Amino acid sequence: MQLSKTAEIVKDLEKFLDTFTETLQSTCRRTFKTIRTSNKTKKMKSVPWWTANLTIMRKIISALRRQYQITRNEEEVRESRKRKYFEERKKYQNEIKKEKFNSWKEYCSVTSSVNPWSQVYKLAAGKVRNSIMTTLRKPDGSESANILDTMKTMVNHLIPEDIEEEESYYHKQIRKTVEEPIDTRDDTEFTQGEIKQTIESFNGKKAPGIDGITSGIYLRAFNTLPRLITEIYNQCLKRGCFPRRWKVAKIIPITKPGKENSKDPSKYRPISLLNIGGKVLEKLLITRINHHLNKNGLLANSQYGFTPQKSTTDVVMEAKKYIQPELETRKIVIMTSLDITGAFDVVWWPSILKGLKNSSCPRYLCGDSAPTTLLPASDNCT
Secondary structure, three states: OHHHHHHHHOOOHHHHHHHHHHHHHHHHHHHOOOOOOOHHHHHOOOOOOOOHHHHHHHHHHHHHHHHHHHOOOOHHHHHHHHHHHHHHHHHHHHHHHHHHHHHHHHHHHHOOOOOHHHHHHHHHOOOOOOOOOOOOEOOOOOEOOOHHHHHHHHHHHHOOOOOHHHOOHHHHHHHHHHHOOOOOOOOOOOOHHHHHHHHHOOOOOOOOOOOOOOHHHHHHHHHHOHHHHHHHHHHHHHHOOOOHHHOOEEEEEEEOOOOOOOOOHHHEEEEEEEOHHHHHHHHHHHHHHHHHHHHOOOOOOOOOOOOOOOOHHHHHHHHHHHHHHHHHOOOOOOOOOOOOOOOOOOOOHHHHHHHHHHOOOOHHHHOOOOOOOOOOHHHOOO
């Protein structure tokens, strides 16, 4: 109770959250069992095709080999044990070949050339080594000189900087509109049940962010301190604050299929692993915004992307419904598709905030100040 009151009145929410997260990490280090591996163990990592049956067969082979080797005086028994050892060893070798083949077949069917996503979290967990980053071509035509230069080139391409000085008059007017106070009502506070349900919706086996806290750990923390964590999220909502700690991501660049030898920065598909606290806040806000849009009928019926209970299959069926009658009358149908390169990489936040304001979104959900600083500098939230 006292902790939740402290979170409510604290001036520096960022510092309070840092202390809370560091305490949670320290508790995990003290209470969780850590497996320390030697260099020898690290070199003897299990292969993906290994099974429990192969382990049993290997032990049997070792026992048969020892029996055969220690039998020296009785030739008949020695020959019998030798024959049995070689028979079992052959079965063991055949079983290894079979498991290797099955594993490779499964890998090819799950991880196709056009879908490398199944390897993302293995890469994040360090179970699979990713390809070494290669030289990239910069916008001026020159090439990166070292690994740091390559990383900088990739990040600048994937996360372009928002430069206000280069904006047109139209864009400056939008930014000015966003900075004006909003007079809509405040949204209701998050409830404990709402936050718990959101935390439970995350897969506990997914790779954690840079703080190392999984959704399972976070759920245990919430069950222990429900009032405190609920108050933290409500303070984020009231203050229009998305803490910096929750914005830090571990980025894993995945090379797109067929572009291994390319020098274009777009060859990489970035996977951002965010801290679970930020993912929960993001999902809470998305749920509230979607509720506001759906309640007021602000989403078009033709909106399928990022819409609950709609998928790409619905888009295909809708297109078929429109095209089929024309084809039956032997008419020609022309379809044009538009793909915006890096649409989410170059999204302009002031335009999104303007859209929220135009839809009379509750004040808590879009803030009532500049998009880059949602709180006064003294509150230290951006």
